[in-house]
Amino acid sequence: MERLSFMDRWYLLAERRETPMHVGGLCLFTVPEEEDEAEFVRRQVDILRSPEDWRPPFGHRLKVGPLGPAGPTYWEPAEHLDVDYHVRHVVLSELRREDVFGLTARLHESLLDRRRPLWEVHLIEGLPDRRVALYSKVHHAAIDGVSAVRLALEMMSPEPAERHDRSPFARHIHERAGAGRDRPEREPPTPRELAAVAEGLHESLGSRTGLLAGLRTYARAWWSDEAQALPTAWTPEPETRFGNRISGRRSLVGHSCSLSRVRAVGKALGGTLNDVVLAMCGGALRRYLDVRGELPEQPLRAMAPVSLRTEERGRVGNAVGALVANLGTHLSDPGARFEAVAASMSAGKALLRGMSAREIELFTLLTLTPAQLAAVLGFGDRFSPYSVVVSNVRGPRERQYWNGACLDGLYAMGGISHGCALNITLLSNADRLDFGILACRDVVPDAQRLSDDLRCALEDLERAAGLAT
Known part of the structure; x- marks a missing residue:
């Protein structure tokens, strides 16, 4: 067993x-x-x-x-x-x-x-x-x-x-x-490891930056509330419909766009493909809320799972953690929104890059503990650290066939919860990005509009990058 x-x-x-x-x-x-x-x-x-x-x-x-x-x-x-x-x-x-x-x-x-x-x-x-x-x-x-x-x-x-x-x-x-x-065998954290704020754990894990330094940086960002440069999961999210309690009813929307278009925007603006995707989501949520007169003055945040390869590649390979990204929804200029997204992701990745895979796992566990505890107790809507989960998973690089049947669409569905009524998971599929948009039907009754909003957000970013035709 x-x-x-x-x-x-x-x-x-x-x-x-x-x-x-x-x-x-x-x-x-x-x-x-x-x-x-x-x-x-x-x-x-x-x-x-x-x-x-x-x-x-x-x-x-x-x-x-x-x-x-x-x-x-x-x-x-x-x-x-x-x-x-x-x-x-x-x-x-x-x-x-x-x-x-x-x-x-x-x-x-x-x-x-x-x-x-x-x-x-x-x-x-x-x-x-x-x-x-x-x-x-x-x-x-x-x-x-x-x-x-x-x-x-x-x-x-x-x-x-x-x-x-x-x-x-x-x-x-x-x-x-x-x-x-796929799922490397790993033991659950021991009580000593979960006492990660102690200096003894920092020494036993033996990394240069380490978990303790990362937690100190994270706490300073939360305490100082500095211009969303490093968003944290310890700050309540602005109130929107996405932060409400959800029912068991779901809606699913599929959206696809050209992978080359997204890459071109990232190259022109000096960011990554994931930065562009998050900026697209930020632009789409801004449009969605603005039309309804529900756009808050403070930016919405997204939980963004990230995969990082450590320097100790031969020993630990890939490491997976989760960061909270600033979506820049308070900014009307798409170029400025992209810069806010890219800055928050760069700060988060820099925080994790100096950690071992074990430390990244513990860091994610500790920083998301308030949200996880609230979810288990059933009041995630009272303490919502982010409005949406945006997950970017690498899919097939070539067109795929199942016994000759061509794969035309590949749409993933993540989970939603009280306080986070929207999940956007995207997969690369040959020359396309396929977005699976999962929402609570009672909280987000017209989720289909988000497909149009994503399309418009990409066009806005292309204009900001000087790529519009």
């Missing part, structure tokens, strides 16, 4: 009917002309259901003690896996593209059954233009965004003529793809 880390257990502890803690993905494919559409779908369903030896965590269920997820929690092999329950074939008729997003949002609303392995897949046929949809959801305690993308890509190929019968859920396919690195 494999023991869950503290962070993995947090997703179980924070889960309520209104706040499911699973991640999801919607893939849209076009079936090859030479294939019978119904037969193609039936064949793919059979392949997905085919494993006899299921890879973790898809063949595992939770094992908890008397304290539930608050105590030691493990993954144990499931004695019986009902493949028809976990891999579902949905046949609909006269379904429009926007209907698929509505159906997916409703599927995303329901909690996963903790008595079973924590995942579901729905293969949906009946879309126009020979398209089929694949919706999947997996509990966040079992998988992260990067692992979810790798899982999807294991069943695809850049070769349109390639045909295979491999299921991404099979253990031997997982091992062959080298995906064992």
Whole structure:
């Protein structure tokens, strides 16, 4: 049995009917002309259901003690896996593209059954233009965004003529793809490590900048309230509709734009692709709130997961943390908004860059503790450190095919919570960026407008960069 880390257990502890803690993905494919559409779908369903030896965590269920997820929690092999329950074939008729997003949002609303392995897949046929949809959801305690993308890509190929019968859920396919690195085994922090503010921990972890220095810098930024140069998760967010309590109802919006356009803006303005994406989101939220007369004077903030490679590459490889980014929504000038976003991200990355991977994990845990505690206790709307989660995950660099069916869209769905009613997760998909916009339908009733707002925000940035035609 494999023991869950503290962070993995947090997703179980924070889960309520209104706040499911699973991640999801919607893939849209076009079936090859030479294939019978119904037969193609039936064949793919059979392949997905085919494993006899299921890879973790898809063949595992939770094992908890008397304290539930608050105590030691493990993954144990499931004695019986009902493949028809976990891999579902949905046949609909006269379904429009926007209907698929509505159906997916409703599927995303329901909690996963903790008595079973924590995942579901729905293969949906009946879309126009020979398209089929694949919706999947997996509990966040079992998988992260990067692992979810790798899982999807294991069943695809850049070769349109390639045909295979491999299921991404099979253990031997997982091992062959080298995906064992998806979720590196790690022990939960010890009590001594969690006493990270002590000098003894700083010495034992032995980095040049270290956790203690990072926490001091973070605390100074919070105490001095300096012009949003280094936003912190310890300061309440300006009041907007995004900070309200949420219901269990969801809406999903898909938006796509040219990857080359976003890169060109970043190059012209001297920033990164992620800076441009955050500035786009800031511009979109400013438009959305301004039209409704709800734009606050103070800037909104976003929680932005970041992946950092440490100098100790051979020992620890990649490190993942989370920063709070200034979205510059109080600035009408898109160029100034971009500068505010880039400055806040640069300050945050500089803070993490001197830490080891272990320290980054502990730093993220400690700095987000108030928000995490509020979420577990159910009053995240009373202490909301950010309005939106914006996650940028690297997807495939080449066009992908699933047994000849072209991958036309790749839309990820993260989680939302009380006090954070909006999640924007984007994936690079060959020459495009695909945005999955997940919102609470009762708090953000017209989330579809955010797609137009993102488009306008990119055009504004292009004009600021002197790239508009």
